[in-house]
Amino acid sequence: xxxxxxxxxxxxxxxxxxxxxxxxxxxxxxxxxxxxxxxxxxxxxxxxxxxxxxxxxxxxxxxxxxxxxxxxxxxxxxxxxxxxxxxxxxxxxxxxxxxxxxxxxxxxxxxxxxxxxxxxxxxxxxxxxxxxxxxxxxxxxxxxxxxxxxxxxxxxxxxxxxxxxxxxxxxxxxxxxxxxxxxxxxxxxxxxxxxxxxxxxxxxxxxxxxxxxxxxxxxxxxxxxxxxxxxxxxxxxxxxxxxxxxxxxxxxxxxxxxxxxxxxxxxxxxxxxxxxxxxxxxxxxxxxxxxxxxxx
Numbered sequence: 001x002x003x004x005x006x007x008x009x010x011x012x013x014x015x016x017x018x019x020x021x022x023x024x025x026x027x028x029x030x031x032x033x034x035x036x037x038x039x040x041x042x043x044x045x046x047x048x049x050x051x052x053x054x055x056x057x058x059x060x061x062x063x064x065x066x067x068x069x070x071x072x073x074x075x076x077x078x079x080x081x082x083x084x085x086x087x088x089x090x091x092x093x094x095x096x097x098x099x100x101x102x103x104x105x106x107x108x109x110x111x112x113x114x115x116x117x118x119x120x121x122x123x124x125x126x127x128x129x130x131x132x133x134x135x136x137x138x139x140x141x142x143x144x145x146x147x148x149x150x151x152x153x154x155x156x157x158x159x160x161x162x163x164x165x166x167x168x169x170x171x172x173x174x175x176x177x178x179x180x181x182x183x184x185x186x187x188x189x190x191x192x193x194x195x196x197x198x199x200x201x202x203x204x205x206x207x208x209x210x211x212x213x214x215x216x217x218x219x220x221x222x223x224x225x226x227x228x229x230x231x232x233x234x235x236x237x238x239x240x241x242x243x244x245x246x247x248x249x250x251x252x253x254x255x256x257x258x259x260x261x262x263x264x265x266x267x268x269x270x271x272x273x274x275x276x277x278x279x280x281x282x283x284x285x286x287x288x289x290x291x292x293x294x295x296x
Contacts, residue, residue: 037269049266056270065246066271069254070278076165076250077229083169084225085218088176093206095177096184106181110174120167121238128153128163128239157247160240164248167235172228176221183217184210219290223283230279251275 037056039049060066095105112120127135130152132142137150153159187210195205211218233252236242242249242257249257255275259268 033269033272036265037273039266041265041269043263043265052266056266057274059267060270060274065249065254066251068246069249069251072248073230073232073250076161076168076232077226079165080168080172080232081222081225081229083165084172084176085221087169087173088221089180091173091177092180092184093210096181106178109177112171113174115171117171117234118238120171121235124163124167124235125154125239130155154240155244157244160244160248163239164236167239168229168232171235172225176225179217179221180214183214187213219287222290223286226282226286227279230275230282 038051038053040052040056042049091105091109095102095109098105129135129137130150132138132150134150134153136153137147140147141150151159153163191209191213192205195209200208231252232250233256236248236250237253237256240248242253246254251271252275255268255271258264258271
């Protein structure tokens, strides 16, 4: 049936509210941030925002704190993504093979995903408190007697990464498990039966059947987790606030401090676009090189 006149506009009228929201809350802020990034932006009334061109972007690449936060972000991403994918795959394999309690274990593993970042960050800050009142120090020193004295988890820059990365891995294992579990359920059982006939054991089935069949899912999870790793902020800000001496700063916390603590909105906006470019480049390279030979 062919549509005539006003009938042709009806589908677009249904799309219009969502399109307006997208333009208002997504496109306009992105373009506004791009404009701010080329100005020495002033927020107070009466002050003039001076156009500085690419000066904010040049400052980003000459800022030593930017490079240290980039290294911290890369380190955090590598550790947490590896942990989430490895533990998530193991959990998915175990739940997939479970005969009883499958729903219970799926709920148990996924529960950290739906918990509040603020609550669990404060909880981990208490658990890793540098004094003996912290549960981890209490167990290691007073109960298990594994250490002679307390560890300064939150006062030492190297030790501070332990609660931060532990929280990042713990929070994301359930999400990875659910995605992997859905992929495992799509693998044809006939492939495992053929592998068994050929004399393949559990490890050979995993390496030669399971992993190749879920490879597109592995790539998807890897890309999404890397993006999430570069967006780490709340846990780091609440647990260490970037300290001591900005040695646990990441890109987002550095960007937040520049924009809202030091009121350098132009520099903060430039940082956001540099971060977006880094994430887009890494995601593109991951998809380009890892999807070779994969049919989705």
